[in-house]
Amino acid sequence: MTRATVLYFASLRDAAGRSAEAVESDAADLRSLYEELRGRHGFVLPIARLRVAVDGAFADWNDGLREGSEVAFIPPVSGG
Amino acid sequence: MTRATVLYFASLRDAAGRSAEAVESDAADLRSLYEELRGRHGFVLPIARLRVAVDGAFADWNDGLREGSEVAFIPPVSGG
Amino acid sequence: MPRFRLSDAPFDIEPLRSALLGARAGAFSSFEGWVRDHNEGRAVLGLRYEAYAALAEAEGERVIDEALAKFEIVDARCVHRIGDLAIGDLAVWVGVSAAHRDAAFAASRYIIDEVKARVPIWKHERYAGGDAGWLHPDG
Amino acid sequence: MPRFRLSDAPFDIEPLRSALLGARAGAFSSFEGWVRDHNEGRAVLGLRYEAYAALAEAEGERVIDEALAKFEIVDARCVHRIGDLAIGDLAVWVGVSAAHRDAAFAASRYIIDEVKARVPIWKHERYAGGDAGWLHPDG
Numbered sequence: 001m002t003r004a005t006v007l008y009f010a011s012l013r014d015a016a017g018r019s020a021e022a023v024e025s026d027a028a029d030l031r032s033l034y035e036e037l038r039g040r041h042g043f044v045l046p047i048a049r050l051r052v053a054v055d056g057a058f059a060d061w062n063d064g065l066r067e068g069s070e071v072a073f074i075p076p077v078s079g080g
Numbered sequence: 081m082t083r084a085t086v087l088y089f090a091s092l093r094d095a096a097g098r099s100a101e102a103v104e105s106d107a108a109d110l111r112s113l114y115e116e117l118r119g120r121h122g123f124v125l126p127i128a129r130l131r132v133a134v135d136g137a138f139a140d141w142n143d144g145l146r147e148g149s150e151v152a153f154i155p156p157v158s159g160g
Numbered sequence: 161m162p163r164f165r166l167s168d169a170p171f172d173i174e175p176l177r178s179a180l181l182g183a184r185a186g187a188f189s190s191f192e193g194w195v196r197d198h199n200e201g202r203a204v205l206g207l208r209y210e211a212y213a214a215l216a217e218a219e220g221e222r223v224i225d226e227a228l229a230k231f232e233i234v235d236a237r238c239v240h241r242i243g244d245l246a247i248g249d250l251a252v253w254v255g256v257s258a259a260h261r262d263a264a265f266a267a268s269r270y271i272i273d274e275v276k277a278r279v280p281i282w283k284h285e286r287y288a289g290g291d292a293g294w295l296h297p298d299g
Numbered sequence: 300m301p302r303f304r305l306s307d308a309p310f311d312i313e314p315l316r317s318a319l320l321g322a323r324a325g326a327f328s329s330f331e332g333w334v335r336d337h338n339e340g341r342a343v344l345g346l347r348y349e350a351y352a353a354l355a356e357a358e359g360e361r362v363i364d365e366a367l368a369k370f371e372i373v374d375a376r377c378v379h380r381i382g383d384l385a386i387g388d389l390a391v392w393v394g395v396s397a398a399h400r401d402a403a404f405a406a407s408r409y410i411i412d413e414v415k416a417r418v419p420i421w422k423h424e425r426y427a428g429g430d431a432g433w434l435h436p437d438g
Contacts, residue, residue, distance in 0.1 A: 079281030
């Protein structure tokens with residue numbers, strides 16, 4: 001089991017009902033972690049429309065889940 | 081003889097030593113008027129690099145010289 | 161001094177513009193995005209911008225670094241509002257100084273395009289009908 | 300109210316910008332031209348702009364009318380300085396408001412390009428070497 005903190009923004013935060021949560025997961029990579037949390041919270045956004053960041057920098061969906069890391073799922077942005 | 085006022089700007093004014101002058105001319109059109117004044121004041125700019133205006137609106141070099149009109153020779157502009 | 165920043169309150173443009181003025185720069189291009197009273201045919205009452213601040217600041221700075229590398233410009237700045245905004249409020253400001261206008265326009269356009277496409281900031285709109293929602297535009 | 304004007308003294312940008320703000324406009328693009336300390340490799344001490352005022356105002360207004368017809372913009376303004384200017388002074392200001400940024404950028408670019416190409420205003424530069432001259436650019 002790997003422990004990490006997950007950050008939620010915008011519609012993902014509304015769906016999860018929180019802006020962050022501590023997770024313990026067996027997910028091999030960030031893709032699997034999102035799918036696990038998607039099942040739990042009912043997120044409608046598929047991975048194809050998201051980006052992922054770890055510890056404040058964009059990351060790859062194939063990256064492994066690191067112990068103690070902070071993972072953020074980034075929905076399509078709409079600034080400007 | 082047709083009487084008109086001619087306005088000079090920028091390098092044409094420097095060459096003519098004045099910003100306006102009253103002229104009496106037999107010039108058939110504005111082109112001939114410029115060539116006449118070019119001879120008198122030694123303007124270096126050829127007609128191809130100028131535009132001409134009459135009474136505050138752009139005009140055609142082939143337009144005739146109208147009695148009492150105000151003619152302006154417009155050197156290449158450099159605003160902005 | 162960061163060239164990109166988030167602001168959780170209205171900000172003055174004049175100091176941003178002044179910071180870009182300089183004897184070398186003959187051209188200055190700026191872009192502003194304001195809150196409109198409508199979006200895609202719906203009447204908008206107000207909106208909120210939320211950001212993943214740490215990443216937004218890093219990514220915004222990267223966008224400006226890219227503009228400085230790609231275009232012959234002297235300097236550039238961008239500030240993006242977060243929090244609650246009303247109709248007519250300034251949402252984003254971009255300013256670019258350069259020796260010539262080609263580069264100033266191109267860089268200013270590049271910065272606003274990339275900020276809108278890449279920087280993790282989200283817009284939440286409240287509509288006249290009483291409903292509201294996050295904007296998550298398709299690619 | 301004319302949308303283009305000549306100014307024989309320094310002018311404030313803020314009222315011009317405010318006049319273009321409106322609930323319909325989500326995008327605003329501005330361009331400024333400042334007096335540089337050099338031009339084509341020569342050190343410039345200062346300059347003077349002279350205009351054929353009546354024709355410059357009519358032609359400047361025509362340029363803005365064209366921009367309003369060509370692009371999906373809300374409004375536009377341009378002010379050009381005449382008289383003596385020092386290094387760092389604002390020489391020309393263009394502002395355009397629109398619903399979307401494409402049109403705002405395109406119109407702002409159109410206006411400054413056409414004003415530089417067509418409006419009867421001339422620049423006289425004084426150089427560090429003591430000489431001076433009118434700029435009459437080719438084509």
